[in-house]
Amino acid sequence: MKRIAIGVGENENIIQACHIFKEKHPDTDIKLIYNDADLVKAVLDKNIDGVVRGSLPASNIMKELKERYPNLSRATYVNDKEFEFLLTPVGIDEGTTVEEKFKMAMNCVDFLKKVGKTPKIAVLAEGREDDFGRGKEVSNSIKESRKLTKLIQENCDAEVKNYYILIEKAINEKSNVIIAPNGRVGNIIFRSLVLLNSWPSYGAVTFGIDRTYIDTSRDQSIEGYVRSLILANDLAEDE
Structure with missing residues (x-):
């Protein structure tokens, strides 16, 4: 079973998006992440196949990732x-x-x-x-x-x-x-x-990193987050 992690911030569209995604992809496990540090750990975790930023703020996450992957874009x-x-x-x-x-x-x-x-x-x-x-x-x-x-x-x-x-x-x-x-x-x-x-x-899509990481807006709709989960899931299949 594949594992996709997604960040949960103030935009609760994330939760509804996860439910919709699971209905269509029951064989993928979804892990909810509630803070920046844990999301960075998830990106680096070889046991997690893909990560979606979700509605967590980008600045700290990108800063941490760029320290490890300086060519990130x-x-x-x-x-x-x-x-x-x-x-x-x-x-x-x-x-x-x-x-x-x-x-x-x-x-x-x-x-x-x-x-x-x-x-x-x-x-x-x-x-x-x-x-x-x-x-x-x-x-x-x-x-x-x-x-x-x-x-x-x-x-x-x-x-x-x-x-x-x-x-x-x-x-x-x-x-x-x-x-x-x-x-x-x-x-x-x-x-x-x-x-x-x-x-x-x-x-x-995030480049310059050997992991599947999909960056998203904190203001995205339910449908937008569902699409991001689908993309992370599809790219994880291709690895």
């Missing part, structure tokens, strides 16, 4: 009949350099190939291509997006295109890896699409 997995993509960076302190975003993009490419998908990468910036010069931050973001696109093209055989600020075009053209300008922007995109507009997220 996350990508939110959104999947519906009409669209499917990984969105990264999504942590507010992540994706601060071109090099860091490049590594995240490569992690996404490797993950999609592992699950039998063909990567199609969209790089985003904080303005259109012709917005260059409209402020230092906008210009720097556009320059970084160009540098990142070129870096991916030179080091990866996956299709990549710089969409600048046109995220709607990137999604409509079926890009399945979306690289936000930085983690703050990525977090806002996630909240706008998933928490406000109810796009189906399975949580964030």
Whole structure:
């Protein structure tokens, strides 16, 4: 029997999600975790096949995990009949350099190939291509997006295109890896699409770690937590 651990914080949607998941997956054992330290222990526990953060706060957990796995990064997995993509960076302190975003993009490419998908990468910036010069931050973001696109093209055989600020075009053209300008922007995109507009997220896949760990929002719905449990369970089967 597989064992999946999940963190229980103030959002009690977790409890209902676990009941729904167990009805569909009775052969998977669910372990409830009620504090940060125990959740980190669960991630490192070889007897637990997968861990979902649930509704526990992220900051302390990610800090502890990054001390053990310094190359840790996350990508939110959104999947519906009409669209499917990984969105990264999504942590507010992540994706601060071109090099860091490049590594995240490569992690996404490797993950999609592992699950039998063909990567199609969209790089985003904080303005259109012709917005260059409209402020230092906008210009720097556009320059970084160009540098990142070129870096991916030179080091990866996956299709990549710089969409600048046109995220709607990137999604409509079926890009399945979306690289936000930085983690703050990525977090806002996630909240706008998933928490406000109810796009189906399975949580964030965590890279740079030899364990199955799905990061989730503290504000997720019951259905969202069920999807995260399903993803952790499916990835645990593939290990």
